Amino acid sequence: MSDNLETLRQNDPAIYAALKGEEDRQREGIELIPSENYTFPEVLATLGSVFTNKYSEGYPGRRYYGGQEYTDEIETLARERAKLVFKCEHANVQPLSGSAMNQAVYLGLLEPGDTIMAMDLSHGGHLTHGAPVSHMGKLFNFVRYVTNPGDGSIDYDKVRKDALASKPKLVLCGYTSYPRDIDYAAFKDIADEVGALTMTDASHFGGLVAGGAMKNPFDFGFDLMTTTTHKSLRGPRGGMVLCTKSLASKIDKSVFPGLQGGPHMNAVAAIAITLLKAQTDDFRNYARQVLLNAKALAQTFLEADVSLVTGGTDNHMLVVETSSSFGLDGRQAEEVLDEVNITTNKQIIPDDPNPPLRPSGIRMGTPAATARGMLEEDMRQLGAWILKCLKNSQDKNLLGEIRGEVKKFCERFPVPGI
Ligand SMILES: Cc1ncc(COP(=O)(O)O)c(C=O)c1O
Structure with missing residues (x-):
């Protein structure tokens, strides 16, 4: 047992016992929740490291606190690795969660009241895709598309018609509970016709895109992709906004100072580690x-x-x-x-x-x-x-x-x- 865990055992037996209980639960059961995963040992070690002590408001080379020589290095590595893995021009690795990353996109690129097209919650969309109970659902005008009964396909003719009628500023695809892939070319055509930005929320399948097993929306000219880092990617809990160079400055300002304060640098270091792993043959096979x-x-x-x-x-x-x-x-x-x-x-x-x-x-x-x-x-x-x-x-x-x-x-x- 590490010294730190032994200290926990002595000083807070209740939390220690829960931690050990959770380890047993994970070891002795089969985890089939599609948004969960077992992260890499290096990620676990880094999450419990001294990077959790550090405040790093700002971005590499432009911080509001001193002592950033190592945090600048890890955030730069995380951003560069994200760009390489996802074949995109810009990466923001600071969002504290998937919800924050999506909020950063909406709030950074749109005005309250603007229209966003997204998948209906009961057909597979996520809460952050404009469910009426969410704050974003109240702040923006979400127009929801649904799937066809039976094969569950998306009726792209209907999406197009609705887009022409509602003139969205952002067309969003991606899902939390939809077992099919996305026709990115069809979404891109529709968005281009109405002058909307294109975004995929790849939170669930980001790791599968990284590993080359599923299509990459940037190959179809998409403007933005968001992804959590803790699901199929197998990293720490967190989120990323990946986008074109032309949106980079607005996205960065939206994440900080728009939405968040200090990033969790232990998670940023762990995201960098995950993105190195994602480049291996082992990960592609996975x-x-x-x-x-x-x-x-x-x-x-x-x-x-x-x-x-x-x-x-x-x-x-x-x-x-x-x-x-x-x-x-x-x-x-x-x-x-x-x-x-x-x-x-x-x-x-x-x-x-x-x-x-x-x-x-x-x-x-x-x-x-x-x-x-x-x-x-x-x-x-x-x-x-x-x-x-x-x-x-x-x-x-x-x-x-x-x-x-x-x-x-x-x-x-x-x-x-x-
Ligand atoms: C598609 C999608 N987007 C966003 C999120 C939100 O992520 P988080 O729970 O980290 O805020 C999830 C989480 O399940 C998700 O499935």
């Missing part, structure tokens, strides 16, 4: 395997006649319609799987008649399981357990047996960093 694993898991459900939103997956996630397939709402399904150490999250499905805390589905994804080295055959095993549990949710003996099997299975797959 990104490819995430997609193969998602396909294998989806196939297991499809073969059992389980309904999946959009009928399958092209990315790292799938959304299982539990109400129609098993007679369990999303909360019940999540709780049954929690009992066997398989972690998923309840999820609203397109036009869900049920409320968000009792929605009609659950969402699953493969980034974390793949980070432990699981492959397609392991996904088939996982899928078989999940089917058994959801079909026999009242059978406590069976759930107990499966929990034991899951724990044993997990011993074969060490968690990075624990």
